[in-house]
Amino acid sequence: xxxxxxxxxxxxxxxxxxxxxxxxxxxxxxxxxxxxxxxxxxxxxxxxxxxxxxxxxxxxxxxxxxxxxxxxxxxxxxxxxxxxxxxxxxxxxxxxxxxxxxxxxxxxxxxxxxxxxxxxxxxxxxxxxxxxxxxx
Amino acid sequence: xxxxxxxxxxxxxxxxxxxxxxxxxxxxxxxxxxxxxxxxxxxxxxxxxxxxxxxxxxxxxxxxxxxxxxxxxxxxxxxxxxxxxxxxxxxxxxxxxxxxxx
Numbered sequence: 212x213x214x215x216x217x218x219x220x221x222x223x224x225x226x227x228x229x230x231x232x233x234x235x236x237x238x239x240x241x242x243x244x245x246x247x248x249x250x251x252x253x254x255x256x257x258x259x260x261x262x263x264x265x266x267x268x269x270x271x272x273x274x275x276x277x278x279x280x281x282x283x284x285x286x287x288x289x290x291x292x293x294x295x296x297x298x299x300x301x302x303x304x305x306x307x308x309x310x311x312x313x314x315x316x317x318x319x320x321x322x323x324x325x326x327x328x329x330x331x332x333x334x335x336x337x338x339x340x341x342x343x344x345x346x347x
Numbered sequence: 348x349x350x351x352x353x354x355x356x357x358x359x360x361x362x363x364x365x366x367x368x369x370x371x372x373x374x375x376x377x378x379x380x381x382x383x384x385x386x387x388x389x390x391x392x393x394x395x396x397x398x399x400x401x402x403x404x405x406x407x408x409x410x411x412x413x414x415x416x417x418x419x420x421x422x423x424x425x426x427x428x429x430x431x432x433x434x435x436x437x438x439x440x441x442x443x444x445x446x447x448x449x
């Protein structure tokens with residue numbers, strides 16, 4: 212195994228439940244945590260709907276996987292980015308989104324919430340700066 | 348002959364809703380369900396299009412799909428009626444046919 216750390220960016224653009232993309236992306240992020248890379252997860256377009264608070268799927272007979280996002284900080288995910296324009300086009304704001312805490316077991320660094328709303332130029336920069344983009 | 352139109356795709360990703368609203372005629376009903384429910388919310392970029400259509404067609408939205416996505420009824424455009432699965436069946440029986448905009 213190489214010691215090279217790469218910047219992984221998981222790009223989510225689909226709403227949850229209507230299709231399997233959101234759940235599959237989450238599975239890949241969790242599996243990818245085993246590879247000790249620098250991982251960011253980004254939500255753009257309908258992907259921002261994955262992070263809404265208060266999801267309750269009892270009425271549709273599907274697994275509610277939204278609590279799993281709150282554990283991403285324990286799976287080596289250091290940054291979660293949300294595109295501001297995508298939120299605004301959908302009448303949503305940062306207050307509508309879940310919070311995800313981060314804790315580094317080695318350095319004991321703790322962050323209350325790694326969900327960050329960013330503008331389009333920053334989205335572009337992060338895409339350019341990443342080594343690999345996984346698109347869902 | 349009135350039609351129940353159903354839309355289960357996000358209005359931000361597909362043009363199913365736009366086509367539905369273009370072709371639905373006076374007195375038709377539209378049911379938004381699954382990812383179609385996002386069109387029923389206030390403050391979105393399709394809100395004005397939906398409000399305009401409400402002068403012509405009656406809109407319904409699937410409650411269980413709203414709740415699954417963490418979106419409360421307080422976010423809905425006024426005048427859109429919330430239904431559950433048995434309400435979906437009622438709508439289907441009250442109209443002559445069902446047109447699904449997949």
